[in-house]
Amino acid sequence: MNKITEDHREKRYFPRVQYRAYATLVTTKKRYPVHIVDLSFNGALAALIEAHDLTAGEEVMLNIDLEGGDGIKMMGKLAHQEHHYLGVECRAISIDNQSKLRDLLNKYKSTSADDIRTRMQ
Numbered sequence: 001m002n003k004i005t006e007d008h009r010e011k012r013y014f015p016r017v018q019y020r021a022y023a024t025l026v027t028t029k030k031r032y033p034v035h036i037v038d039l040s041f042n043g044a045l046a047a048l049i050e051a052h053d054l055t056a057g058e059e060v061m062l063n064i065d066l067e068g069g070d071g072i073k074m075m076g077k078l079a080h081q082e083h084h085y086l087g088v089e090c091r092a093i094s095i096d097n098q099s100k101l102r103d104l105l106n107k108y109k110s111t112s113a114d115d116i117r118t119r120m121q
Contacts, residue, residue: 017105018037019105021065022036023062024062026062027054032052042090042091043090044064047086048084056080060090062076062090073092074093075093076090
């Protein structure tokens with residue numbers, strides 16, 4: 001494998017799932033309304049439209065809204081930011097939250113695979 005391919009290959013242990021939801025990103029200073037773009041078992045890509053002073057490495061809590069009023073809480077840090085997209089590296093904070101996240105990812109993983117198969121036909 002050549003160097004360029006190795007450098008540009010995704011190095012993810014947990015696959016991302018396209019998932020759209022409202023969420024709240026909480027820091028020690030402020031709460032930000034965000035939109036989830038994609039999600040994995042150890043992180044999320046979120047869009048934040050408003051101006052902010054967040055920096056990579058900052059500790060955050062991500063509260064993802066679910067249908068039915070229940071949510072998933074994840075703790076972690078801001079891994080990167082580009083334009084209005086924030087990469088959040090985080091983990092569900094309890095067994096209950098991990099279970100809800102796993103169920104959600106399994107549900108949307110099969111939906112994403114079905115969408116890809118449909119587009120390829």
